[in-house]
Amino acid sequence: MIFKRFDVLIVGTGISGIYAALNLDKRLNVLMLSKKELSLCNSALAQGGVAAVLDPANDEKSLHVKDTLIAGQYKNNLENVEILVEQGPRDVERLIEKYGVDFDRNADGSLALTLEGGHSRRRIAHHKDTTGKEIETRLIEQVGKLENVTVINNSVLCRLERENTMFFADVYTENGTHEYYCANFVVMATGGIGRVYKYTTNSAIATGDGIALAYELGAKIKNLSYVQFHPTAFADKKNNECFLVSEAVRGEGAYLLNCNKERFMPDYEPERKELAPRDVVSKCIMEEQKKTGSDEFWLDISYKPADFIKQHFPMIYENVLEKGYDMTKEPIPIYPCQHYLMGGINVDGKGATNIEGLYSAGECSHTGVHGKNRLASNSLLEALVFSRLIAEDINAKDLTDSRAEIEYNMSAPDGKSFSNKSEIQNEIRSIMQRAYFVYPNYEETEKGLKRIKEIKQALENGGYEINADYTETKSLATVAYIILSEIWERRNEE
Ligand SMILES: Cc1cc2nc3c(=O)[nH]c(=O)nc-3n(C[C@H](O)[C@H](O)[C@H](O)COP(=O)(O)OP(=O)(O)OC[C@H]3O[C@@H](n4cnc5c(N)ncnc54)[C@H](O)[C@@H]3O)c2cc1C
Numbered sequence: 199m200i201f202k203r204f205d206v207l208i209v210g211t212g213i214s215g216i217y218a219a220l221n222l223d224k225r226l227n228v229l230m231l232s233k234k235e236l237s238l239c240n241s242a243l244a245q246g247g248v249a250a251v252l253d254p255a256n257d258e259k260s261l262h263v264k265d266t267l268i269a270g271q272y273k274n275n276l277e278n279v280e281i282l283v284e285q286g287p288r289d290v291e292r293l294i295e296k297y298g299v300d301f302d303r304n305a306d307g308s309l310a311l312t313l314e315g316g317h318s319r320r321r322i323a324h325h326k327d328t329t330g331k332e333i334e335t336r337l338i339e340q341v342g343k344l345e346n347v348t349v350i351n352n353s354v355l356c357r358l359e360r361e362n363t364m365f366f367a368d369v370y371t372e373n374g375t376h377e378y379y380c381a382n383f384v385v386m387a388t389g390g391i392g393r394v395y396k397y398t399t400n401s402a403i404a405t406g407d408g409i410a411l412a413y414e415l416g417a418k419i420k421n422l423s424y425v426q427f428h429p430t431a432f433a434d435k436k437n438n439e440c441f442l443v444s445e446a447v448r449g450e451g452a453y454l455l456n457c458n459k460e461r462f463m464p465d466y467e468p469e470r471k472e473l474a475p476r477d478v479v480s481k482c483i484m485e486e487q488k489k490t491g492s493d494e495f496w497l498d499i500s501y502k503p504a505d506f507i508k509q510h511f512p513m514i515y516e517n518v519l520e521k522g523y524d525m526t527k528e529p530i531p532i533y534p535c536q537h538y539l540m541g542g543i544n545v546d547g548k549g550a551t552n553i554e555g556l557y558s559a560g561e562c563s564h565t566g567v568h569g570k571n572r573l574a575s576n577s578l579l580e581a582l583v584f585s586r587l588i589a590e591d592i593n594a595k596d597l598t599d600s601r602a603e604i605e606y607n608m609s610a611p612d613g614k615s616f617s618n619k620s621e622i623q624n625e626i627r628s629i630m631q632r633a634y635f636v637y638p639n640y641e642e643t644e645k646g647l648k649r650i651k652e653i654k655q656a657l658e659n660g661g662y663e664i665n666a667d668y669t670e671t672k673s674l675a676t677v678a679y680i681i682l683s684e685i686w687e688r689r690n691e692e
Pocket residue numbers: 209210211212213214215231232233234236238239240241242243244245246247248249329330353354355356387388389390399400401403407408442537538559560561562574575576577578579581
């Protein structure tokens with residue numbers, strides 16, 4: 199087979215992938231892949247904003263480090279937290295100055311920084327409640343101007359192999375055909391794993407493909423069981439849909455209420471109340487559920503002026519109104535939901551994995567900055583800082599091979615048709631919901647792990663045709679397998 203060569207292959211066009219591309223030398227020939235259309239990714243869904251010390255008169259980097267460590271239960275990689283906090287403000291400023299990202303401002307022109315759970319200072323730069331979309335849109339515009347970067351959407355990386363120092367990629371396109379590329383360097387920026395759960399805020403692309411492919415290649419995967427469950431996803435029993443109700447709503451004063459419409463967070467967290475870190479709030483909700491026997495919970499900001507709510511949270515206001523709730527007048531129903539992955543492909547302070555030439559950035563990576571639980575709005579910052587560091591590391595390397603095309607022997611993607619995607623994916627999701635949702639359930643983990651192993655082996659050895667459905671399903675099985683294995687191995691640590 200003939201593989202078309204690029205210097206760098208970036209898998210993913212979310213904020214981490216695109217910011218890496220923007221920071222690579224223009225001499226490098228770069229290929230970017232997006233599984234679907236460019237805007238379908240977790241980056242475009244980010245509501246709250248990006249956290250950084252941007253107002254040094256009222257904030258300190260040591261406080262941002264401290265807040266990050268407290269939220270992460272001190273399981274963070276301190277060296278990388280310091281890189282994040284130290285270098286982050288410059289990357290946010292670059293977004294504004296170089297790429298034209300528009301963050302909300304005060305009347306005097308200064309950045310209107312907001313507060314979110316776990317932050318001791320106002321340090322979240324945001325664009326109303328659609329920050330991710332604003333950043334993603336501006337960066338995509340910029341990357342479109344680069345002659346050295348080719349972006350191909352609706353193309354799924356299905357297989358990645360490595361021989362000598364070259365990576366070989368099998369890409370399944372929307373036409374049902376395969377295309378073959380190779381690259382000296384690969385940046386995995388494939389996002390989260392939310393779709394391994396039934397209830398998630400994540401976009402449909404979040405099936406953990408990059409993590410599974412890196413794992414198969416021998417990359418070290420770390421702390422994949424560090425999954426964040428956001429306490430406030432919109433959860434109306436009439437509407438079978440979860441979408442995020444940003445932490446910033448609590449940051450601006452919303453109360454959490456139980457089924458009796460009583461405030462309960464002060465009983466569990468007398469000081470931090472609703473602004474305790476997300477994992478703490480999610481656990482308090484589950485405790486309160488045990489107490490009241492009801493899974494009905496509400497978020498109430500209706501005591502604030504209607505204009506304030508509409509101005510700060512236009513998208514959330516419209517979304518819940520569409521579902522029949524006016525948040526300026528009444529509480530809205532919420533419940534915890536899978537939201538974010540702290541673990542992933544293990545990388546060092548330059549975003550490099552244990553496999554030479556393979557890098558990882560953004561949600562699929564594990565830099566260790568989040569520890570056991572991510573501090574709100576630190577993930578966009580992590581995506582920016584570490585993807586830039588990856589680009590700088592690659593920029594400093596010599597290219598050992600610059601041929602236009604390379605012949606490589608990869609097995610043909612043919613096989614029997616894979617028709618039971620929904621059935622298998624639903625089974626994986628049900629297992630994960632039972633085994634590990636907010637808390638691990640060890641009995642279900644033991645049972646689930648056994649079954650997931652069978653599913654994974656059947657997929658790997660079934661002789662199926664390699665296409666998008668098969669790849670995503672195998673990725674979900676792999677990710678579920680790694681998460682549950684880790685939960686089981688750590689069962690005596692809690
Ligand atoms: C609802 C919501 C709100 C959030 N709010 C915030 C917030 O306010 N602040 C904050 O800091 N963080 C927030 N986050 C988290 C943050 O948005 C993400 O962690 C971050 O944007 C991830 O960026 P990424 O580039 O790593 O991945 P993504 O943006 O998810 O991009 C992944 C890319 O990989 C591609 N891809 C995946 N698999 C393949 C494959 N096999 N082949 C080809 N391409 C592939 C996808 O097509 C996509 O382009 C939020 C997340 C959600 C879901």
